[in-house]
Amino acid sequence: xxxxxxxxxxxxxxxxxxxxxxxxxxxxxxxxxxxxxxxxxxxxxxxxxxxxxxxxxxxxxxxxxxxxxxxxxxxxxxxxxxxxxxxxxxxxxxxxxxxxxxxxxxxxxxxxxxxxxxxxxxxxxxxxxxxxxxxxxxxxxxxxxxxxxxxxxxxxxxxxxxxxxxxxxxxxxxxxxxxxxxxxxxxxxxxxxxxxxxxxxx
Numbered sequence: 001x002x003x004x005x006x007x008x009x010x011x012x013x014x015x016x017x018x019x020x021x022x023x024x025x026x027x028x029x030x031x032x033x034x035x036x037x038x039x040x041x042x043x044x045x046x047x048x049x050x051x052x053x054x055x056x057x058x059x060x061x062x063x064x065x066x067x068x069x070x071x072x073x074x075x076x077x078x079x080x081x082x083x084x085x086x087x088x089x090x091x092x093x094x095x096x097x098x099x100x101x102x103x104x105x106x107x108x109x110x111x112x113x114x115x116x117x118x119x120x121x122x123x124x125x126x127x128x129x130x131x132x133x134x135x136x137x138x139x140x141x142x143x144x145x146x147x148x149x150x151x152x153x154x155x156x157x158x159x160x161x162x163x164x165x166x167x168x169x170x171x172x173x174x175x176x177x178x179x180x181x182x183x184x185x186x187x188x189x190x191x192x193x194x195x196x197x198x199x200x201x202x
Contacts (some may be wrong), residue, residue, distance in 0.1 A: 009119040017120070017131055021138050024113050028138075028145045031106045035149040044096050044159055051092065052166055055085055059173055067180040075181055082174040089170055093163050100156045107149055114142040 012020050058081055067075065121135045 009115045011123055012116055012120040014124070014127060014131070017127075017134070021134050024117070025138060025141060027109065027113065028141045031110060031145050032148050034106065035103070035145075035152050044092065044099070045155070047092055048159060048163060048166070051085065051089055052162075055166060055170055055173070058082070058085070059169065062173075067177065068183075070180075072184060075177065075184065079174075079177045079181055082170065082177055085170050086167075086174055089163065089167055093160075093167065096156060096160060096163060100153070100160060103149060103153045103156060107146070107153060110142055110146050110149065114139065114146070117142065 058078075062078060067078075070078070117135055117139050121132070121139065124132055124135065
């Protein structure tokens with residue numbers, strides 16, 4: 001089985017180097033600014049911690065109990081609580097997914113542009129010293145940006161895994177209560193049905 005060929009990295013034409021270097025430097029600085037914005041990651045982490053604690057309290061309170069012993073009204077309240085957690089967690093995961101996708105796109109952009117500059121630098125032995133220095137400085141900025149982006153991106157990916165685990169816990173709790181509510185509904189319908197002898201009489 002043959003492996004697929006490695007995509008060819010584009011070498012930047014010498015005449016395009018100054019303008020392209022300015023544009024890519026702006027991109028690098030924008031990536032660094034986005035990666036250093038403290039609000040998004042920290043807010044998501046705190047919100048997940050609050051949700052996790054609330055879900056755990058609900059699970060601790062009712063997880064091991066016999067739900068058939070609960071009155072209908074209490075069971076309905078419990079179902080609403082699980083659904084609230086499900087909706088809140090769904091919104092949280094959507095927000096995190098958007099933030100993670102944005103950071104992932106930044107990481108891909110850094111990697112592809114850095115590869116082009118490295119390939120260009122390897123072919124630039126005969127270029128003017130000023131151009132070579134400009135490329136070296138820019139490649140160093142790409143290295144710095146990748147390091148700055150690495151920590152928040154790793155944190156978001158880790159939060160995503162924790163969010164998936166919490167979603168599974170919520171789904172399990174919700175499913176258990178829904179099954180119990182459905183069972184109660186079936187029992188109530190049986191009770192409300194007329195006796196067989198009355199049906200036969202009609």
